[in-house]
Amino acid sequence: MSVQPTENYQFETGVYRPPSEGGSFSLLVRFTRNCPWNRCGFCAMYKTEKFQLRPVPEIKADIDAIAALCNALTDSDGRVCQDAAVRLISRRPALNNHPGFAMVYHWLHAGGKTAFVQDANSMIMPTDALVEALGHLRHTFASIVRVTSYARSKTIAQKSPDELVAIHQAGLDRLHVGLESGDADLLKHIKKGVTPENHIKGGQMAMAAGFQLSEYWMPGLGGRQMWEQHARNTALVLNQINPHFIRSRPLNTVPGTPLCDDEAAGRLTMLTAHEQLRELKLMIQTLEVTSRVCFDHAANYWTDRRGNLLFTHSYEGYKFPEEKPKVLERIEQGLLTDNHRPSRLLL
Numbered sequence: 001m002s003v004q005p006t007e008n009y010q011f012e013t014g015v016y017r018p019p020s021e022g023g024s025f026s027l028l029v030r031f032t033r034n035c036p037w038n039r040c041g042f043c044a045m046y047k048t049e050k051f052q053l054r055p056v057p058e059i060k061a062d063i064d065a066i067a068a069l070c071n072a073l074t075d076s077d078g079r080v081c082q083d084a085a086v087r088l089i090s091r092r093p094a095l096n097n098h099p100g101f102a103m104v105y106h107w108l109h110a111g112g113k114t115a116f117v118q119d120a121n122s123m124i125m126p127t128d129a130l131v132e133a134l135g136h137l138r139h140t141f142a143s144i145v146r147v148t149s150y151a152r153s154k155t156i157a158q159k160s161p162d163e164l165v166a167i168h169q170a171g172l173d174r175l176h177v178g179l180e181s182g183d184a185d186l187l188k189h190i191k192k193g194v195t196p197e198n199h200i201k202g203g204q205m206a207m208a209a210g211f212q213l214s215e216y217w218m219p220g221l222g223g224r225q226m227w228e229q230h231a232r233n234t235a236l237v238l239n240q241i242n243p244h245f246i247r248s249r250p251l252n253t254v255p256g257t258p259l260c261d262d263e264a265a266g267r268l269t270m271l272t273a274h275e276q277l278r279e280l281k282l283m284i285q286t287l288e289v290t291s292r293v294c295f296d297h298a299a300n301y302w303t304d305r306r307g308n309l310l311f312t313h314s315y316e317g318y319k320f321p322e323e324k325p326k327v328l329e330r331i332e333q334g335l336l337t338d339n340h341r342p343s344r345l346l347l
């Protein structure tokens, strides 16, 4: 770790990161603030906040401050040290209220291996700025083996193939993309701001540039009105991208969002657990990929008759096509009951 001799520990930490980055205790480094699109009908994450690009010197100063904090938290062998943390807090009590202090401490404890670049769409940064910021992050923390970020399909597709390769080579390994649906009508209805063609082009370009790609889809998003076209067209779009990971994030309507208003007005009829599984069955049957299909979120709550979760919540999920029959068999088990209350993890 290259560290400046400073006691400036001030750096920003955003609120959101994918669950899989929480599972690996990723370092959160904020390159932009909030979401440059901010119009998706189901999303409440950044609704009251304005998007801002951050100047590269500001991002680099944050990275230097994190490095200084790491230095203060480790012993001469580079190991994170609880005594050092206690000494630091007694010298600088304000660190107790620092949102990034515990995050950095746990990141060091986990080996300092992974980082997540915040906030909602880092690929919106000018390519040279993104490359410079990534280079500083990688140069400062040699222990990092994986850097990931959220990105929108359309933004990826607006970069040239050479720009994408440059960003990947600067140290960004994995992109988390909110696909939500592959159905044109539904994408328009939820104001995703992309077409199925944009999703396919962005996904294929990300794959061609060498990124690991995680695509998130939202079971239940079309409600009873659009479930069938949502299931089928989502699978067909994913078939053309064939990303490394496909992650299920079933719809929960959030108060204050347009989709919640749709539900209240009867324009969106939420699926029952049984209907969700019927949609899931059609989607999985249509899916022809070599991806890992993951149910790594508590919203994947379906159970079998014995009360076991239907799917593992592991971040690595199920390897397709090998484990596709197993996933379909679990769906059949879920369809045998209406009592979907998770009691324990199925491992």
Ligand code: SF4
Pocket (backbone or CB within 6 Å): 035, 036, 037, 038, 039, 040, 043, 044, 045, 046, 120, 152, 178
């Ligand atoms: S792009 Fe992502 S963060 Fe932005 S509004 Fe849509 S779902 Fe929310």
